[in-house]
Amino acid sequence: MTELEFEYLRNFLKQRSGLALTAEKRYLAESRLTPVCRRFGIASLGDLIGSLKLAQNGAIERAVVEAMTTNETFFFRDRIPFDLFRDTLLPEALARNAGRRRLRIWCAAASTGQEPYSLAMLLQEAGPRLAGWQVEIVATDLSTEVIEKAKLGLYSHFEVQRGLPVQWLIKYFTQVGEQWQIAPSLRAMVDYRQLNLLHSFASLGQFDVIYCRNVLIYFDAPTKSDVLARLAAQLTPEGALLLGAAETVIGLTDRLNPHPKHRGLYGHARPAAARPAEMVPPLRVAAGV
Numbered sequence: 673m674t675e676l677e678f679e680y681l682r683n684f685l686k687q688r689s690g691l692a693l694t695a696e697k698r699y700l701a702e703s704r705l706t707p708v709c710r711r712f713g714i715a716s717l718g719d720l721i722g723s724l725k726l727a728q729n730g731a732i733e734r735a736v737v738e739a740m741t742t743n744e745t746f747f748f749r750d751r752i753p754f755d756l757f758r759d760t761l762l763p764e765a766l767a768r769n770a771g772r773r774r775l776r777i778w779c780a781a782a783s784t785g786q787e788p789y790s791l792a793m794l795l796q797e798a799g800p801r802l803a804g805w806q807v808e809i810v811a812t813d814l815s816t817e818v819i820e821k822a823k824l825g826l827y828s829h830f831e832v833q834r835g836l837p838v839q840w841l842i843k844y845f846t847q848v849g850e851q852w853q854i855a856p857s858l859r860a861m862v863d864y865r866q867l868n869l870l871h872s873f874a875s876l877g878q879f880d881v882i883y884c885r886n887v888l889i890y891f892d893a894p895t896k897s898d899v900l901a902r903l904a905a906q907l908t909p910e911g912a913l914l915l916g917a918a919e920t921v922i923g924l925t926d927r928l929n930p931h932p933k934h935r936g937l938y939g940h941a942r943p944a945a946a947r948p949a950e951m952v953p954p955l956r957v958a959a960g961v
């Protein structure tokens with residue numbers, strides 16, 4: 673791939689998925705796109721970029737975008753965001769929404785489903801407290817390939833050994849040949865849809881809890897700001913947004929604030945008067961005014 677071809681690829685990916693591919697990641701592009709060439713019978717990476725330029729084959733374009741996404745995920749990833757859900761966010765939402773008995777959760781970059789299914793297991797464990805409630809988990813991802821795998825809920829031995837307590841493997845999964853499939857009742861709890869975070873998601877409606885973890889890290893600052901501002905618009909007034917450990921809202925949007933106690937948890941920014949006294953910044957008096 674020439675310098676110019678790599679430059680074309682970077683712009684293409686930035687526009688299609690938001691991926692900010694740095695110059696040092698050229699090796700990554702080459703290793704991930706070589707199998708795409710093989711799949712479509714294309715002789716070289718240069719020819720692959722050439723076919724992107726012609727913009728005549730949507731299947732090749734989608735395959736390039738999907739090949740460049742990083743789909744790493746596992747059950748109860750980082751643990752704390754899920755403990756927080758079970759111990760704080762869920763009880764608070766149940767109290768707050770007791771009148772309408774409706775709870776909406778969105779996993780905005782759900783990959784192969786381990787994140788939404790982790791939440792579904794926690795909800796099943798909450799049992800009778802949710803009787804009579806309408807609970808929705810919407811799980812979206814840019815990649816149709818990961819969405820298809822998530823819908824099937826079929827995981828390898830390696831995948832079910834990552835983060836999933838063994839008693840929940842026995843309780844919620846059935847062995848199917850070499851793989852494990854999550855229970856139909858849990859699969860039915862998650863509504864999977866293909867969705868690009870660069871596009872409008874206003875039609876999804878508002879959510880009590882949004883997990884948007886480990887995807888903003890791949891975007892540049894203006895893209896992060898744009899996505900965060902639009903995520904804020906989908907959060908109910910007391911709603912909670914969870915980001916990945918390496919992600920933040922600081923310096924990117926004034927619509928969301930970090931929670932003072934829980935790392936990775938964000939909520940709507942409040943006007944100064946609504947914040948507890950210790951969070952109100954002191955008045956700055958300009959000399960001579």
Ligand SMILES: C[S@@+](CC[C@H](N)C(=O)[O-])C[C@H]1O[C@@H](n2cnc3c(N)ncnc32)[C@H](O)[C@@H]1O
Pocket residue numbers: 688689690741742743744745746749780781782783784787812813814815818867868869870884885886887916
């Ligand atoms: C590293 S995974 C994170 C999965 C999960 N949230 C977690 O933290 O374990 C990132 C996911 O973001 C998806 N993704 C990348 N760009 C996206 C975009 N523009 N819109 C929606 N999803 C995107 C990728 O397909 C991938 O599945």
